[in-house]
Amino acid sequence: MTVDIVIKNGLLVLPSGITEGSMVVDGGKIVGVVRSGEPSADRVIDATGKVVLPGMVDMHVHLRDPGFPERENFESGTRAAAAGGVTTVVDMPNTVPATVTVEAFKQKKGIAERKSLVDFAFIGGAGEVPTEDIVAVSEAGATAFKSFLIARFKELAASDYTLLRHMNTLSELDKPLLVHAENGNLVDMYMEEAKASGRTDPLAHCDFRPAIAEVEATMRCVTLAAETDVHLHICHISAAGAVDVVEWAQAMDQAVTGETSTNYLLFTRETMEERGPYAKVDPPLRGKDDQLRLWEALNDGTIDVLASDHAPYTREEKERGWENIFDAPSGGVVIETTLPLMLDAVNRDMISLERLVEVFSTNPAMMNGLYPKKGDIVLGADADLVVADMGKPFHIRGDDLQTIQKITPYEGMKGKGVPVITVVRGEIVYEYGQVVGKLGYGEFQRPI
Ligand code: DOR
Ligand code: ZN
Ligand code: ZN
8 A cells, every 4th residue: 555645754743642653644633643664655755853733723814815915915925825834824804805705705715715825724703793693603604703893903892892792602602702801992092102102112002001001901701701601712912911810710611711922922011112113012021920821821721822913014104113013004914923832832941842743733723613633743634743853943034934024023033943844734844944835725614
């Protein structure tokens, strides 16, 4: 018997732990994990000295398509995903049109089917929309829904009443509600104060967007969610106080999970001075104590998900922020750098490789209903795999990225640990610096 691919002699990160062995891939699936006696294969990848991970499931990306293809689109964004070891992207609903109707959902699906190099799934929008639309978008295949407590995206912002209504609906549909937890009134009023103060320097973004806005909104969501059985997921946690709230809710046996990103794990508010608008995100970067708490929570299980929160804007849009930080939009080009930066963190003993796989692959796959097809190296699963070289140095430069905007908040940063091969359903989509995947190869993933 000749199979499609054998990945030979790697350190395999399996659910049962790390073990030396070879992976056998055929017909797009994982068909064997063996220590010896590999079958012959059309393609043999020598993984000696390298690690083999399940492909990353990035459950928080904004690929801007449809809406702002100059910021990013399904082709450029998934080329970047492939280069960054991400084999499934889960796209957020703040596209134009917002993903709040079946029509918008199908439009995005059509675009992604034509352009995507990796597999994709979608989050529906849960703003001021009728319950029927939530049900219909869920049936169309949304893996989860997202509400914003701030007014930044019109159709996606939900009042407390609406939030509770959606929580009831989603608890019946058995799908998670993801929230952007910042108190909209506090954010708006502090913005007025910021304008009155005359400050325009990068740190003003952090000074006028305090942690209490995040902590209060997180607490409010937890309180409302306790009335229902919904799985509440708090996106992009940046503040220690929000971790405390999540920890408390979990102690009360509530189904509450938390997520963070490399933005908050690797940067602090001081980073704003150096990187200015490129490091501007919402919620904003916080202090050293917050950062330490996030690492602790990511390791002890209070925070269960790492996601990139890839939220690209054009260089021009970002550059405006040097003059006045409030003129630059919030969000960074980060999908391609998240895995290398985290592998570097593994090398520096900040997190174990097993835990990294849990938070960046297994748990997001589970929460989005894609497990065990995605998210682990198990027999019968899709052969979504990453071969990574933990000793290989990297030097991040915007110009080298696959994204459409060649900018990065991590410009100039160096480390060790890079994905060298990415495999999606048994096809190599990225190999030693080259994206070799085909446009339209990516498949739509609905919850199993
Ligand atoms: O910084 C952010 N950018 N935070 C969000 O919640 C939205 C995102 C975006 O889409 O630009
Ligand atoms: Zn958000
Ligand atoms: Zn986001």
